[in-house]
Ligand SMILES: Cc1cc2nc3c(=O)[nH]c(=O)nc-3n(C[C@H](O)[C@H](O)[C@H](O)COP(=O)(O)OP(=O)(O)OC[C@H]3O[C@@H](n4cnc5c(N)ncnc54)[C@H](O)[C@@H]3O)c2cc1C
């Protein structure tokens with residue numbers, strides 16, 4: 001959770017606070033970004049890349065959504081519409097009010113990665129929790145060695161943040177994208193995101209990796225990186241589990257000995273790799 | 282200019298090969314170039330070669346009757362195209378269409394098979410190298426089949 005000196009998005013971590021949809025735009029056919037501002041006007045929320053908020057669509061339900069960018073007074077959340085709550089959030093028009101609690105969870109440990117090469121790998125909507133991290137890397141470009149962003153989606157139409165991808169390239173990042181399926185008019189790479197690892201120019205031994213996407217994709221990606229010489233202590237993943245309290249009390253998000261909401265969602269791969277292979281955990 | 286032996290020794294497939302083996306393998310290879318729209322191979326044709334890609338991009342496609350070509354992968358520098366030369370009936374299973382100018386080293390399959398039969402240590406080294414490529418391709422195909430980014434329902 002946010003440290004005591006930081007401003008939370010509301011007065012209590014258990015009480016949804018009113019935030020207004022300032023803007024909403026469609027990123028792809030089933031993904032929407034909401035820009036939220038405090039409804040009361042004087043609110044603010046100090047978040048770090050990797051953390052998430054609980055967004056409440058009134059009368060429908062509450063779901064965890066990562067902060068995908070913005071500032072302390074304008075939070076961006078990028079939402080893939082998969083079920084009732086995410087669809088309700090995706091349908092909100094500017095001016096609508098959502099309930100918001102947070103920020104919760106651990107952040108990407110970027111400070112510890114200073115001076116190292118970075119591989120930032122995302123699958124599908126997994127680019128959202130990484131976007132603010134990549135923006136920070138761009139702002140502090142000199143603090144890192146080679147930086148590669150590897151991004152895989154199902155099809156070209158599912159690729160998020162086109163302008164950002166261009167901007168990251170201009171900032172000197174190696175941005176590699178691939179799609180699982182495409183017709184022959186598509187000029188870019190076809191293949192799973194793990195196949196992009198062989199294009200990375202960084203040195204495995206000096207590399208820190210940040211991964212976010214479907215669990216199975218992260219497992220394969222971590223394996224591929226290990227083969228490229230990246231130590232599992234330098235691989236970080238963001239996990240998803242169903243959540244309710246988001247404060248480490250209800251146990252809904254329990255994964256063996258850890259609570260994803262409080263101990264994560266960002267974990268060192270070496271601490272969770274075994275847990276993810278235990279059936280039904 | 283680098284010799285063929287040096288070039289193939291730099292390719293990930295053959296990195297770590299003993300110099301004597303590299304010399305044997307190089308004896309079956311030649312430098313080639315292909316322009317956009319050309320094919321390295323076409324499904325159904327005899328698989329007499331395989332290719333180590335040094336530059337450029339190649340799309341691997343299957344022709345689906347009634348639907349046209351389906352692109353299942355693209356390969357680029359550091360990749361390998363073709364293992365059908367290793368396994369009977371030595372026939373290509375897909376089309377390899379050049380998207381961006383390709384520089385590759387093309388190997389004569391029959392020549393290499395002959396050398397592998399005569400030198401089992403070379404044969405084992407080459408088999409291990411190709412097994413690695415095949416396992417990787419299998420894993421990637423499985424991931425594509427699972428459709429990891431699809432809905433969970
Ligand atoms: C820490 C954390 C951060 C998250 N950040 C984001 C984010 O930035 N953007 C975002 O879009 N989502 C994010 N999620 C996932 C999001 O919380 C879920 O998609 C959401 O809870 C689904 O709620 P629902 O009521 O709309 O659908 P549900 O009724 O819960 O699910 C509907 C159907 O979709 C399936 N489903 C549920 N979740 C997913 C999923 N993640 N991917 C594919 N299928 C799914 C379910 O199995 C079910 O079949 C995050 C989750 C966690 C734990």
Ligand code: FES
Nearest residue numbers: 244246250251261
């Ligand atoms: S959601 Fe309640 S403990 Fe994590």
